[in-house]
Amino acid sequence: DAGVTQSPTHLIKTRGQQVTLRCSPISGHKSVSWYQQVLGQGPQFIFQYYEKEERGRGNFPDRFSARQFPNYSSELNVNALLLGDSALYLCASSRPGSPQEAFFGQGTRLTVV
């Protein structure tokens, strides 16, 4: 079975630009969460979506938004990029019987210059 897949794997953007990151969950998983990991820190929760509805939002500004599609894939959008948005963005999916055991993709490394 394919794991959680994210695209692109690496991305370089300029300050002020917008970026869209994509995630496909494991087949059968209906919940998708997004995390931001900056160097030297643990992943920080950004959003959780379940059945296309937002179920949780972390302490991130409104420049961050996300959505989930009918096939349970998801996009994370970040507007007006700042240098501080440079990080590894991780997507995770979980199965209905074990919602708290998240399986992560390899991440998208975003660099803002």
Next chain:
Amino acid sequence: DQQVKQNSPSLSVQEGRISILNCDYTNSMFDYFLWYKKYPAEGPTFLISISSIKDKNEDGRFTVFLNKSAKHLSLHIVPSQPGDSAVYFCAASARDFGNEKLTFGTGTRLTIIP
């Protein structure tokens, strides 16, 4: 406010010996705890979890211990192998939050010395 803390940034252990990684938490609402392993350029990989109604969970070489009164958990790896060298993250969640948000510690880099 760091609700999940891993106070040891790094740990070196001889191959074949026991590795013990520690984690403390402050939020008494947490009722589920997980350990993840992360290699460079990869996402975290789920290792083992424990519910707050238990004090021990074992899976092969990995055992997690939970001490609720001390708000402390630990991961034991026995015997340690070179492939165990990675960054280990402790994470916690609370069903009462209404979602499955995971709160992570800052990680401990484990190095297994051959």
